[in-house]
Amino acid sequence: MTEPAAPAPQPQPAAPFSEAEDKQYATLATFLNIILLIPALIFYFAFKDRGPRIAEQSKENLNWTINISVIVVAAWILSIFFAFIPFVGWIISLLLGLIAWAALIVNLIFSIIGGVQLSGGQKTSYRYPFAIRVIK
Known part of the structure; x- marks a missing residue:
């Protein structure tokens, strides 16, 4: 008879961040909000359990990028x-295109402001001024 196989080793949870690393990753997550949605998702799901600052900031960043x-x-x-609608539709289409570009510019501005405030130590977390908080 053969002996039963040993159970597969369970993955170990990642080590928590130090205070400096927590601040660094929260700042990086905020700066990378310039790129929509993907960095926010990565930081939220990969690092939210590793430090209090990155947990709060990644949730805020994800809420903001979902909105934008x-x-x-x-x-x-x-x-x-x-x-596809002549004349009036073209004007509306142009205005909607301008709204999309304006949203991207607002995202760029607020991501830079938030990253600078977090990196300079002025704030421990940055809340975007107008965002619907989808993730609580």
């Missing part, structure tokens, strides 16, 4: 739809 991504995608889809 929805605005940009909806504006682009509606812009394409209205582009």
